[in-house]
Amino acid sequence: MNKKLLAAGLALALGAGYTLGAIAQVKPEILVKQRQSAMTLIGKYWGPLGGMAQGKVPYDANVVARNAGFLDALSKMPWDGFDPSTQGEKTAALPEIWKDGAKFKAAQEFLQGNIVKLVSTARGGDEGAVKAALGDVGKACGGCHNTFREKR
Amino acid sequence: MNKKLLAAGLALALGAGYTLGAIAQVKPEILVKQRQSAMTLIGKYWGPLGGMAQGKVPYDANVVARNAGFLDALSKMPWDGFDPSTQGEKTAALPEIWKDGAKFKAAQEFLQGNIVKLVSTARGGDEGAVKAALGDVGKACGGCHNTFREKR
Secondary structure, eight states, rough: OOHHHHHHHHHHHHHHOOOOOOOTTTHHHHHHHHHHHHHHHHHHHHHHHHHHHHHSSSSHHHHHHHHHHHHHHHSSSSSOOOOOTTTSOOSSOTTTHHHHHHHHHHHHOOOHHHHHHHHHHHHTOOOHHHHHHHHHHHHHHHHHHHHHOOOO | HHHHHHHHHHHHHHTOOOOTTTOOOOOHHHHHHHHHHHHHHHHHHHHHHHHHHHHEEEEEEEEHHHHHHHHHHHHHHGEEEOOOOTTTTTTSOOHHHHHOHHHHHHHHHHHHHHHHHHHHHHHHHHHHHHHHHHHHHHHHHHHHHHBBBBOO
């Protein structure tokens, strides 16, 4: 049973687009699916925090701390999915991503830096400071989308 | 510009299915998209580790440590998406999920426990112990899928 289940787990992983021995060569449509999945989850955990930043959702320090931790991990996940091989896929990614890779990378790092600040601010527990940190994260999201993502 | 960008970030979050003031009531199709996104990313970061467990991908302690950390966060994300409201959606989720919630929850906790073990084992750095821990995670994935997910 053990080997069978391990094999099942592996088959699952392989089904996700990996070919053993060529892990690095993930199909473009899988890369897109993976990066969009990261964005979907960033939206899931950012949603309530964005509402709190605007005072439209009641402030909840526990939700902020939990979601900030999740966002810290998630904000590292989309970027290797923006591989040049995905340029032919139908997505909202704008050509600016490929034209100015340094600027795109800087926008990623700006988001990650602001999330790291949010995580540490949330530990401190000062609501005003946390809301300011939330605002900075929201600006990092919006700024990158304005430049690198098709308006929808 | 700051307010505009914050609003853009918020609109993005809201676009993901949140309605302010009713954050808890996320649409079933969004819940499904979010839980499937978590599974997609679990597949992304488990893929190479499953290969290492079987000796088909070269062992890389740094990849194990990084991916184990990601999986630690990701393994907490799918479950609130299995809301009864999603039973009408077209997915691979089997009715067993709703018939035996306690067993489904136990399977989630079995996975999370094995990932926590993997994270701490990876810190120790012993390759044999890490591979055994990887095998246990793979079994937890496969065991849950065997019971609660449609074969495809």
